[in-house]
Amino acid sequence: MWGILIALLSGALMSVQGVFNTELTKQSSLWVSTGWVQFSALLVCIAAWFFTGRQSIGTLARVEHKYILLGGVIGAFITITVIQSMSALGPAKAAMLIVVAQLAVAYLIELMGLFGVDKVEFQWRKLIGMAMAIGGIILFKWEK
Template sequence: MWGILIAVVSGALMSIQGVFNTAVTKQTSLWVSTGWVQFSALLVCIGAWVFTGRERIGELASVNPKYLLLGGVIGAFITVTVIQSMSALGPARSAMLIVVAQLVVAYIIELLGLFGVEKGAFEWRKVLGMAVAIVGIVIFKWE
């Protein structure tokens, strides 16, 4: 139950953040807005680190494989693409497409056992669930 609640909160925060970031971008620029998002996130992380644990930052040097350290780089491009999609499609359509893309890519990662994830078995019901989500997007977009 805790995992479901956290996932719902995460989805809600992502939608709100996307709207905020899009509005900031309209008043500044794409890369200024994205830079601010990443910088302010860094400040929050430093504050949380100071008050909660203070694990050794040097432990990052022992992370293997090294490509796992690209999460922040990917995060910058997530911010940019969310801003651009929300600006072009609006928050609801953008969020639906983002979620379906996340589902499809996550399922492919799971099926192929990519990036150290335990390989999962193919299940038609999961494919059907994604197809229903895609049909939902088509219905939602239908004018």
């Protein structure tokens, strides 16, 4: 149950953040707003690190697969693409497409067992569920 609540909170925060970042970009620029978002996130992480345990930063140098260190780089591109999609499509349409893309890529990662994730068997019901989500987007976008 806790995981469900956290996932719902995450989705809600992503939508609010996307709207905030899009508006910030309109009032500044894409790279200024993206830089601010990443910098302010760094400050929050440093503060949290000071108050919650102070694990060794040196552990980063010992991670097994160095490509997993690219999460922050990917995060910058996530910020940029969310800003641009929300600006072009509006928050609701952009969020729906973002969620379906997340679902599709996450399922492919599971199916192929990529990045250390346990491999799962293909299930038609999951593919049908994804198709229904895409159908929901079409229905949501449909204008008379």
